[in-house]
Amino acid sequence: xxxxxxxxxxxxxxxxxxxxxxxxxxxxxxxxxxxxxxxxxxxxxxxxxxxxxxxxxxxxxxxxxxxxxxxxxxxxxxxxxxxxxxxxxxxxxxxxxxxxxxxxxxxxxxxxxxxxxxx
Amino acid sequence: xxxxxxxxxxxxxxxxxxxxxxxxxxxxxxxxxxxxxxxxxxxxxxxxxxxxxxxxxxxxxxxxxxxxxxxxxxxxxxxxxxxxxxxxxxxxxxxxxxxxxxxxxxxx
Numbered sequence: 001x002x003x004x005x006x007x008x009x010x011x012x013x014x015x016x017x018x019x020x021x022x023x024x025x026x027x028x029x030x031x032x033x034x035x036x037x038x039x040x041x042x043x044x045x046x047x048x049x050x051x052x053x054x055x056x057x058x059x060x061x062x063x064x065x066x067x068x069x070x071x072x073x074x075x076x077x078x079x080x081x082x083x084x085x086x087x088x089x090x091x092x093x094x095x096x097x098x099x100x101x102x103x104x105x106x107x108x109x110x111x112x113x114x115x116x117x118x119x
Numbered sequence: 120x121x122x123x124x125x126x127x128x129x130x131x132x133x134x135x136x137x138x139x140x141x142x143x144x145x146x147x148x149x150x151x152x153x154x155x156x157x158x159x160x161x162x163x164x165x166x167x168x169x170x171x172x173x174x175x176x177x178x179x180x181x182x183x184x185x186x187x188x189x190x191x192x193x194x195x196x197x198x199x200x201x202x203x204x205x206x207x208x209x210x211x212x213x214x215x216x217x218x219x220x221x222x223x224x225x226x227x
Binding site for chain 1: 150152154159160161162163164167169207209211214215217218219220222
């Protein structure tokens with residue numbers, strides 16, 4: 001299957017600092033990438049949809065000025081958590097959409113996740 | 120948001136037993152996907168289904184896209200300890216929606 005990488009895998013930062021997380025599709029081009037947040041023992045919560053060359057679409061309740069998303073190329077999307085606070089501590093996972101064979105047959109491949117701890 | 124009901128929520132089984140889990144919805148989906156997530160890792164795609172009635176296998180795993188397009192199941196045969204993890208279903212209409220997960224524990 002397709003490979004999606006995510007960097008860093010874990011980060012610890014002080015409250016008030018900003019943290020950037022990178023998501024890369026390694027062997028395919030992804031016009032659309034997704035950013036999720038996951039709390040312990042819970043399902044994935046979609047934060048935003050990142051479209052190459054255009055503004056990201058944020059889910060209701062997600063602050064776009066807090067979670068900055070940039071999708072500058074077909075293989076890279078970044079999520080920047082600005083002025084991080086302890087409540088932003090979580091597991092952040094990106095995914096990339098891949099069209100398998102025909103339009104309409106698509107799937108998502110996930111990155112390995114980034115564990116963020118804000119002190 | 121769109122509701123995907125995944126059951127059971129958790130399972131504790133003996134090694135060698137078969138496992139069955141399913142996802143249902145009140146809405147129709149065009150795609151069903153099944154993922155496995157290990158602790159501290161991202162979900163890994165197991166099986167993708169694109170047509171109603173489609174039955175697809177991946178080793179000991181078998182999944183089916185329900186005829187009504189509102190449900191899907193995943194079966195694991197002859198479970199082994201490394202099957203432990205959380206299994207998520209995902210359905211796609213205009214976007215992807217995820218189930219709440221099934222936590223599987225395999226007792227050696």
